[in-house]
Amino acid sequence: MTRPVVILVIAALLGLAGFVALAAIKMQQPQDDFIRSAMIGQSLPAFALPVTGEGTGEQLNAAEFRDGKPRLLNVWASWCVPCIAEAPQLAELQRQGADIVGVAINDTQGNIAQFLADYGNPYSVVASDELSQLQLKIGSSGVPETFVIDGEGVIRYQHLGDIMERDVPVLMAELRKAGWQ
């Protein structure tokens, strides 16, 4: 074999070894199934959703997030089991002063009211997103998810999955980073 061919073969073998090594490393790591939103750093897109429970008849829209006050936007559903698990953590966030806006995905008024009666209502307002319209607009890929929205209505942070105890200080820190005092 001539020199160029030897180099080619060695390059090919190195490539193969690299691929196997990469695959081996990837297989060791726990799989991250979450799809992050590509909307972090961007303004909340325009939306209007009916408020449910207290304030029924009113609408929740993006403008309400631009009043200078950073908020948490919690995307949940009464049919979502992990949402039950994060209820105490949402209550703790509210106790620490966070303003939490709840958006119930693909849900009914009755089920929403029942869930809040059973597991507590940490929300300043709850809106109903029956067709997942806001969910798709902000790049949320499931329930529950919690977004930090700053006082200008810009999406600053996304927490995927249910909020565990260790996530409470993280979310409070992200709220402070977004200007909350």
Next chain:
Amino acid sequence: MTRISGLSVLLSLLLLPCAVTPAAAAVPPPPFAYRQIEDPAREAAAQELMETLRCLTCQSQSIADSDAPMAGSMRHEVRTRIAAGEDPEAIRNWLIRRYGDYVSYSPPVGAATWPLYAGPLVLLLLAGMLLRHRLGKRS
């Protein structure tokens, strides 16, 4: 006694998911999750697009193949937009701006995806060079 209590624990574990599902079943899916657009040409365009969009909660399926609630919501979004006359590629780009390239089964050429497209070309080139070398030696 222990056997009975063990059995009842097992039974209650088996029945546990049933306690959760009725609430989910009580919520109807979005109208266009399972209903086709009346115009067959537009439905065909929607179907073609939905088969190339990845279900976000069940990543090995397209939204056309999945029964997950999220996939139903995405089908509703795609069908309503196509029915309103929107271009399928514009809808794909709208979703990519929200979820990244991951949501599409036909990823655009970009910083992270170019090896997908360049790889086969490089391999073809290498094979060609090897073949030419071999044949050249024989003659």
